[in-house]
Amino acid sequence: MATDVPPPSKGGSEPTPVTPSTEEFVAVQQSAEFGELRTAHRSFAFPLTIAFIAWYLVYVLLSNYAGDFMGTKVLGNINVALVLGLAQFLTTFLIAWWYSRHAASKLDPKAEAIKSRMEGGA
Amino acid sequence: MSTLQLHSAQSTVLAANEASEHRPLIITLFAVFVVATLVITVWAGRQTKSAADFYAGGRQFTGFQNGLAVSGDYMSAASFLGIAGAIALFGYDGFLYSIGFLVAWLVALLLVAEPLRNSGRYTMGDVLAYRMRQRPVRTAAGTSTIVVSIFYLLAQMAGAGVLVSLLLGITSDGGKVAIVALVGVLMIVYVTIGGMKGTTWVQMVKAVLLIAGALLLTFLVLLKFDFNISDLLGSAAENSGKGAPFLEPGLKYGATATSKLDFISLGIALVLGTAGLPHILIRFYTVPTAKAARKSVNWAIGIIGAFYLMTIALGFGAAALISPKEITDSNPAGNTAAPLLALHLGGVDSNWGAILLATISAVAFATILAVVAGLTLASSSSFAHDIYANVIKKGKASEKQEVKAARWATVFIGLVSIGLGALARDLNVAGLVALAFAVAASANLPTILYSLFWKRFTTQGALWSIYGGLTTAVVLVLFSPVVSGNEKTSMFKGVDFHWFPLENPGLISIPVGFLLGWLGTVLSKEEPDKEKYAELEVRSLTGTGAH
Secondary structure (H helix, E strand, O other), rough: OOOOOOOOOOOOOOOOOOOHHHHHHHHHHHOHHHHHHHHHHHHHHHHHHHHHHHHHHHHHHHHHHHHHOOOOOOEEEHHHHHHHHHHHHHHHHHHHHHHHHHHHHHHHHHHHHHHHHHHHHO | OOHHHHHHHHHHHHHHHHHHHHHHHHHHHHHHHHHHHHHHHHHHHHOOOOOHHHHHHHOOOOOOHHHHHHHHHHOOOHHHHHHHHHHHHOOOHHHHHHHHHHHHHHHHHHHHHHHHHHHHHOOOHHHHHHOHHHHHHHHHHHHHHHHHHHHHHHHHHHHHHHHHHHOOOOHHHHHHHHHHHHHHHHHHHHHHHHHHHHHHHHHHHHHHHHHHHHHHHHHHHHOOOOHHHHHHHHHHHHHOOOOOOHOOOOOOOOOOOOHHHHHHHHHHHHHHHHHHHHHHHHHHHHHHOOOHHHHHHHHHHHHHHHHHHHHHHHHHHHHHHOHHHHHHHOOOOOOOOHHHHHHHHHHOHHHHHHHHHEEEHHHHHHHHHHHHHHHHHHHHHHHHHHHHHHHHOOOOOOOOHHHHHHHHHHHHHHHHHHHHHOOOOOOOOHHHHHHHHHHHHOOOHHHHHHHHHHHOOOHHHHHHHHHHHHHHHHHHHOOOOOOOOOOOOOOOOOOOOOOOOOOOOOHHHHHHHHHHHHHHOOOOOOOOOHHHHHHHHHHHHHHHOOO
């Protein structure tokens, strides 16, 4: 079987980090510290993904099957459909911001600790 | 039908005549952009030495630069010409495209961009094949990368043909083919010489131009209505001849139970497609870290979101200021609504109108060139890195050979898309791009997610998912009304071999892709490679050993 990571390029511009051995990867994967990192990512990203896809599908289904409701005027010619559409924009911006804040405070420190230890060649 | 076509041809000539007096100006603006980007390309080409330079632009772009380039790669002719046209013709139903195209970025942000940056080097196949048997999975990943990119290219080529026939008064088929060929040749030059570095800079320049152009038009539209959005919507509804329903869902997709299903299908394809688009995914390799990849997605969401908000004003503005007949006469699918809007905002018989038309068209042209360059790069990288280096040469190709193969693949793919581009002229480019999204969501996304997050996933699961999703999506499109059976908008007119009722296959093919990935895995005899998964999981979440 060919390895997927070919040897570092000669004269390439990329710095070559110390590559840990397979045993080290397996040990880290099973460590409690990595388990926390995985949980911190999954318990945030998975439910949120399901939530925003569900919210988007609700919007698509309302457009399809609740035409009267969507056509209700809110202000002048602005109707519920347009408001909900703009709400999708707003929630997208908010979720992106929320995830980035979570990643910076809960994921990055853990990830960096593990990475620097592994690449330190310890 | 024939009288309609005749009429449409006459009107296109008419619209073209309006512009033809200013042809020198239009050609000058096009030429300025082409020369400027060629200078960038040559400059970038001089700095392109290693494979990492060619494929990943040296990985030295900042999060903001890449965010701009991602936006430039993503806001294609479909976003600019297609969405504005769809809103101008179908009102509210056209708006769904922009929402789906935007929300989709959250999938990329939360689940794909950072792990991909951490664990891959150059292509989507790097991640898909990470813990699998290399040769079969890389072949599959390369195949689906190329198919998705060619669908997407088709849409851009259709946009180019349409634009130029409007602007330069070229209505003969030979003339349109010549323009498509010119676009093809330019993209071959950008990619073979400039590689990822050149392509990235072209995309950044284009993103700035596109945002500036959209801002200008949006400002002018809003100015006409004294910044009263309700008035703008009211006039659009009235001028469209459809009244209040123009502002409500259902005009395009609400007619029958089938068209409603088509709407759901489109919606799902849009939201799940982005994170499976190879030309978008490889952009994350151009930044040094996963954090920078996250930052680029955040910038992209901001820039793209702002742009789509402006397309609402452009689409409804076109509906309010131009008669629907003039829009459809110029292009049956509405693809020329945005440039026509520019003409009307400046004044149809005035110099300003012509100058605005020329400027906006040059922006649209720039848009197309930047996106086709990104697509060509994605497919030729995948050919060279996945198929040539890892399958044909079994990982023993030198860096020089690999990059050389990528350059030849670029020439080949350029020629193929020139050939196909001539066929797709009358399709709405947003609709065409939605097909590429459906194929990406069916063939690529399931395997990306399973690979990254499902311990048990096996080579067989990956192959079933990629080939099964890809085949289902492509076959359903082939036998859909997009290809035959609809006299007005089908790719082939006068024949009817369609049996699949929906235009977008996503509703069927995306679940099929996910299901086959699961089924192939639980039915496979081989054990998943646990050690490789440990490596992939730790790398993808921490960035350990990232290149």
